[in-house]
Amino acid sequence: MPDPMPPSGARPGPSGAGSPGGTLPPYLNPRGGSRRRVGRIVAAAVSVGVLLTSTVGWAASQRYLGEINSADVFGGLIQADRPAESAEGVDAMNILIVGSDDRTGISNKKAEELHVGVEDYGRHSDTIMIMHIGADANHVTVVGIPRDSLVTIPACTDSKGKKTNPTRTKINSAYSLGGPACTVATVEKATGVRIDHYVEVNFQGFLAMVDAVGGVEVCLPKAVKDSDSGLNLKAGRQVVAGAQALAFVRVRYIDSDFGRIQRQQKFLTAMLQKVTSKGTLLNPLSLNGFIDAALKSLTVDETLGRDEILNLAGRLSSIDMKKVDFTTVPVADGNYTFNGQSTVLWDSAKSAALFAALRDDKPITKQNDTDVATVSVAPKDIGVAVLNGTTTAGFAKTAAEDFTAAGYAVSGQPKNATRTDYQTTTIQYDPRYDTSLKTLQAALPGAQTKAVKGLGKTFQVIVGSSYTGVSSVKVQAPTSSSTPTTPAPSLANPATSTAADDICG
Numbered sequence: 001m002p003d004p005m006p007p008s009g010a011r012p013g014p015s016g017a018g019s020p021g022g023t024l025p026p027y028l029n030p031r032g033g034s035r036r037r038v039g040r041i042v043a044a045a046v047s048v049g050v051l052l053t054s055t056v057g058w059a060a061s062q063r064y065l066g067e068i069n070s071a072d073v074f075g076g077l078i079q080a081d082r083p084a085e086s087a088e089g090v091d092a093m094n095i096l097i098v099g100s101d102d103r104t105g106i107s108n109k110k111a112e113e114l115h116v117g118v119e120d121y122g123r124h125s126d127t128i129m130i131m132h133i134g135a136d137a138n139h140v141t142v143v144g145i146p147r148d149s150l151v152t153i154p155a156c157t158d159s160k161g162k163k164t165n166p167t168r169t170k171i172n173s174a175y176s177l178g179g180p181a182c183t184v185a186t187v188e189k190a191t192g193v194r195i196d197h198y199v200e201v202n203f204q205g206f207l208a209m210v211d212a213v214g215g216v217e218v219c220l221p222k223a224v225k226d227s228d229s230g231l232n233l234k235a236g237r238q239v240v241a242g243a244q245a246l247a248f249v250r251v252r253y254i255d256s257d258f259g260r261i262q263r264q265q266k267f268l269t270a271m272l273q274k275v276t277s278k279g280t281l282l283n284p285l286s287l288n289g290f291i292d293a294a295l296k297s298l299t300v301d302e303t304l305g306r307d308e309i310l311n312l313a314g315r316l317s318s319i320d321m322k323k324v325d326f327t328t329v330p331v332a333d334g335n336y337t338f339n340g341q342s343t344v345l346w347d348s349a350k351s352a353a354l355f356a357a358l359r360d361d362k363p364i365t366k367q368n369d370t371d372v373a374t375v376s377v378a379p380k381d382i383g384v385a386v387l388n389g390t391t392t393a394g395f396a397k398t399a400a401e402d403f404t405a406a407g408y409a410v411s412g413q414p415k416n417a418t419r420t421d422y423q424t425t426t427i428q429y430d431p432r433y434d435t436s437l438k439t440l441q442a443a444l445p446g447a448q449t450k451a452v453k454g455l456g457k458t459f460q461v462i463v464g465s466s467y468t469g470v471s472s473v474k475v476q477a478p479t480s481s482s483t484p485t486t487p488a489p490s491l492a493n494p495a496t497s498t499a500a501d502d503i504c505g
Helices: 057-065 108-114 173-191 203-212 242-250 257-275 284-296 306-316 348-359 395-405 431-443
Strands: 069-071 093-100 125-133 140-145 150-153 167-170 197-201 216-220 236-240 298-301 324-328 331-338 341-346 373-375 383-388 426-429 448-451 459-463 473-475
Touching: 093 173, 125 173, 140 257, 140 348, 150 173, 150 341, 167 173, 173 197, 173 348, 197 203, 203 242, 203 284, 216 242, 216 257, 236 242, 242 257, 257 324, 257 331, 373 431, 383 395, 395 459, 426 431, 431 448, 431 459, 431 473
Parallel strands: 069 298, 093 197, 140 324, 373 473, 383 459, 426 448
Antiparallel strands: 093 125, 125 140, 150 167, 197 298, 216 236, 331 341, 426 459
């Protein structure tokens, strides 16, 4: 049965609601385009990676960028032993992201509460990722490296100035042997990818960033209670902060290090979506609190100064979240025994191909600027009523204007929902109109849906704090051609996701 049409009397747009805030500076004005540009400066790292977000111009840059800690990372490296630089004129960049288990700033009592231990076993890299930024600034690839990867750590200089011997062992030992410089040298030797910059964040920094934005939404397929990490969460979507947020990205014994990497990547996805959402951009206290926490907790290499950060931010200011890809190094054996230890052995051919793509500045997935979701019901044939599910004043009006601009028939005045704690946008719909629902789902990637029998032809969209706008769709009648099946992910063929994906997907 074809999907029924919306009421012919659906109003073309909202009226009467006040604009959010009224006194917001231009860089936070959603109608001024910042919802796409997200400002001008990189604010960096979330426990598992670099988070690209923003704040305001030069005055703010001088305030914030002066708070970043720097370390001598590249000065002691032997240039002849490093991979070749990018070809002249190719402005691609590789940033090594390290989440260290440094407990600086955490008391013994707090460490016990966080289940991170109080004994000093030497600092290790708890998380390692390479973030590749394309020369055209039109794609970003984040590659997770399992911490137990078996690699050769080259000769390094330790904290006391003593030269260490090359050794074959787990990659996360490089940090304890020679700090950031040794970690960079090890990753370069193992991957053949030249690292241009280094960013590190510790436990305390991670906690501060998550708390600054009021927690981050995560999703679990089933309830988990793990005594090692302290993770104790129910199944499904939920917002975590503090000890539970740290436990979520660190827990590994409930499955494996590969499961942990996938959880970290989904956490980073959720953090990116939260910080670049209108709900955060329209709240200067929340946004500035996050940037403050992020930059105070970072350690970067000595070459990543203010000008470099501003240049990088300018290049990435309009990046499409669908073109931020996450993947993991392909693995041949996830439980390879070496010197009596369980390690991770990479798939040599497939990992070599992945790193070659980074060196050659090629996206790991097919990219198409004009690629949009294809639907069978046009926006003009769909009636939408918009409600504000957040505490941000005027948020429903902003979203209603987005829907009107995208061609939807917006009905009635924007209103407040009965709750103000929505993080994920929710689409309420009558089950009789499930074909039209597909158009709204394509327009609001990651939104939840709730069937409401008898609701009628007009959909209700409750915008949550993670709302970033209405995505374009392409209207086309469905064809009878079958869709090719995609092989299931495996260690050798890890899944690839994007920063726009639903975290429960």
